[in-house]
Amino acid sequence: xxxxxxxxxxxxxxxxxxxxxxxxxxxxxxxxxxxxxxxxxxxxxxxxxxxxxxxxxxxxxxxxxxxxxxxxxxxxxxxxxxxxxxxxxxxxxxxxxxxxxxxxxxxxxxxxxxxxxxxxxxxxxxxxxxxxxxxxxxxxxxxxxxxxxxxxxxxxxxxxxxxxxxxxxxxxxxxxxxxxxxxxxxxxxxxxxxxxxxxxxxxxxxxxxxxxxxxxxxxxxxxxxxxxxxxxxxxxxxxxxxxxxxxxxxxxxxxxxxxxxxxxxxxxxxxxxxxxxxxxxxxxxxxxxxxxxxxxxxxxxxxx
Amino acid sequence: xxxxxxxxxxxxxxxxxxxxxxxxxxxxxxxxxxxxxxxxxxxxxxxxxxxxxxxxxxxxxxxxxxxxxxxxxxxxxxxxxxxxxxxxxxxxxxxxxxxxxxxxxxxxxxxxxxxxxxxxxxxxxxxxxxxxxxxxxxxxxxxxxxxxxxxxxxxxxxxxxxxxxxxxxxxxxxxxxxxxxxxxxxxxxxxxxxxxxxxxxxxxxxxxxxxxxxxxxxxxxxxxxxxxxxxxxxxxxxxxxxxxxxxxxxxxxxxxxxxxxxxxxxxxxxxxxxxx
Numbered sequence: 001x002x003x004x005x006x007x008x009x010x011x012x013x014x015x016x017x018x019x020x021x022x023x024x025x026x027x028x029x030x031x032x033x034x035x036x037x038x039x040x041x042x043x044x045x046x047x048x049x050x051x052x053x054x055x056x057x058x059x060x061x062x063x064x065x066x067x068x069x070x071x072x073x074x075x076x077x078x079x080x081x082x083x084x085x086x087x088x089x090x091x092x093x094x095x096x097x098x099x100x101x102x103x104x105x106x107x108x109x110x111x112x113x114x115x116x117x118x119x120x121x122x123x124x125x126x127x128x129x130x131x132x133x134x135x136x137x138x139x140x141x142x143x144x145x146x147x148x149x150x151x152x153x154x155x156x157x158x159x160x161x162x163x164x165x166x167x168x169x170x171x172x173x174x175x176x177x178x179x180x181x182x183x184x185x186x187x188x189x190x191x192x193x194x195x196x197x198x199x200x201x202x203x204x205x206x207x208x209x210x211x212x213x214x215x216x217x218x219x220x221x222x223x224x225x226x227x228x229x230x231x232x233x234x235x236x237x238x239x240x241x242x243x244x245x246x247x248x249x250x251x252x253x254x255x256x257x258x259x260x261x262x263x264x265x266x267x268x269x270x271x272x273x274x275x276x277x278x279x280x281x282x283x284x285x286x287x288x289x290x291x292x293x294x295x296x297x298x299x300x301x302x303x304x
Numbered sequence: 305x306x307x308x309x310x311x312x313x314x315x316x317x318x319x320x321x322x323x324x325x326x327x328x329x330x331x332x333x334x335x336x337x338x339x340x341x342x343x344x345x346x347x348x349x350x351x352x353x354x355x356x357x358x359x360x361x362x363x364x365x366x367x368x369x370x371x372x373x374x375x376x377x378x379x380x381x382x383x384x385x386x387x388x389x390x391x392x393x394x395x396x397x398x399x400x401x402x403x404x405x406x407x408x409x410x411x412x413x414x415x416x417x418x419x420x421x422x423x424x425x426x427x428x429x430x431x432x433x434x435x436x437x438x439x440x441x442x443x444x445x446x447x448x449x450x451x452x453x454x455x456x457x458x459x460x461x462x463x464x465x466x467x468x469x470x471x472x473x474x475x476x477x478x479x480x481x482x483x484x485x486x487x488x489x490x491x492x493x494x495x496x497x498x499x500x501x502x503x504x505x506x507x508x509x510x511x512x513x514x515x516x517x518x519x520x521x522x523x524x525x526x527x528x529x530x531x532x533x534x535x536x537x538x539x540x541x542x543x544x545x546x547x548x549x550x551x552x553x554x555x556x557x558x559x560x561x562x563x564x565x566x567x568x569x570x571x572x573x574x575x576x577x578x579x580x
Contacts, residue, residue, distance in 0.1 A: 023405030030458065034418070121562070122331075133331070267518075267519055
């Protein structure tokens with residue numbers, strides 16, 4: 001209980017000061033980390049992108065030259081298109097697969113936990129191991145996939161990662177296969193937070209299972225869908241391991257995406273300035289796409 | 305009614321099984337391949353189970369290749385990062401959940417906003433910083449950042465701390481307990497499940513990470529298991545049976561943690577996913 005009187009305000013003030021100091025003490029590592037590893041670098045990255053930073057010697061200011069060089073480079077536009085190719089195929093495919101898995105795994109059946117565990121398992125192994133596994137499974141001569149294609153369709157399978165046409169679909173498949181179970185768990189949590197009485201009422205009124213999904217489950221699930229969509233989009237712009245292990249951006253740049261190009265430019269060719277400019281273009285794309293998601297959500301996301 | 309329930313259960317299991325095979329068959333094929341000799345690898349048609357399964361690929365990796373050293377390196381990096389993350393994130397999460405101070409909300413939003421910044425944007429300046437400290441080709445760049453909080457872990461723990469009733473704090477405050485005492489004696493002990501979920505996430509992320517080790521490590525003696533594995537593929541191009549054994553070795557520790565602590569994995573995803 002606080003006593004009213006001349007002292008009350010100064011006591012409250014002292015307490016507020018103490019709580020502020022305490023709060024800042026608890027947050028010291030976080031504040032330090034934000035400055036050193038996030039906000040500082042975000043600013044430094046812009047500055048670097050305006051220079052010809054290489055190994056750190058003789059840095060000179062270039063202004064917008066790095067950005068202009070990207071704009072006029074055919075390779076940049078190829079990489080830009082590849083990035084969108086990866087995103088626009090892997091995100092919808094991954095959404096459908098993980099939503100389907102969640103609906104399957106949401107049934108009240110004996111042993112359902114085991115099935116959920118199996119679907120989730122690929123998302124905890126390293127992408128490096130998964131990509132190595134699929135390099136072998138997609139191997140044109142020894143791989144399991146082409147063996148099945150030969151047996152079932154009696155035609156030779158594609159050259160997969162050695163083929164300009166099929167390398168990207170292979171990378172996309174690996175990404176979708178690995179992360180489907182992870183997104184399933186998020187969808188599953190969304191499904192289980194839905195009000196069951198709505199389902200039962202719809203069933204009582206004679207709605208079939210598709211109608212129940214379309215008009216009851218799906219609207220309730222849209223906030224979860226938005227969340228999954230946002231994290232999948234951000235993730236899809238940052239593919240690295242699959243490319244590093246399976247194709248290294250080839251053949252003929254067919255799988256070179258922006259995130260991998262930034263790595264090559266910065267750490268293989270030591271064009272830090274150019275790479276920083278590219279990273280900022282990627283950042284801008286991520287920001288625009290995410291902002292668009294939140295702007296468009298009013299049209300389709302249904303909050304109860 | 306009863307007949308239709310049996311029918312729907314049958315279709316349910318059918319769908320579940322098809323989906324399970326989609327994930328299991330490739331994994332099973334990998335394990336089988338890791339038990340094959342080179343001759344069996346090139347056999348056509350390939351066999352689901354080799355006539356004479358062998359563990360020689362595994363013994364080769366452990367005796368002739370530095371896979372034990374790689375595993376130890378990974379354990380060190382992942383273990384220290386986990387400690388750093390749990391300590392720094394729980395401190396921050398407690399402050400965000402329970403202490404009232406100027407700028408709390410703004411700082412929290414700034415922290416969450418970092419989730420949107422692609423790693424590619426910060427990795428170049430951070431590399432330059434690490435190089436100026438002389439930390440290239442050491443484990444510091446892989447471990448030290450985890451001692452300075454992080455949006456994911458702080459958010460996860462804050463969500464959990466918010467569920468702890470404040471009556472406990474009030475009682476402790478009356479007994480003269482400081483904010484740090486309340487954090488240490490009430491919040492940490494009650495947050496066991498959330499701390500475990502975070503620890504598992506960080507350990508798994510660090511055990512599996514490739515990009516940061518690729519950027520910073522060049523001495524093969526210092527390679528983590530993931531980097532060693534990726535590097536190894538380039539040196540033994542067609543010896544898929546060996547490469548697959550390496551992939552299995554890297555996945556087994558994670559599988560063991562998963563089997564022992566499955567519910568924490570799911571809780572961690574759900575705790576951060578639901579409130580998104």
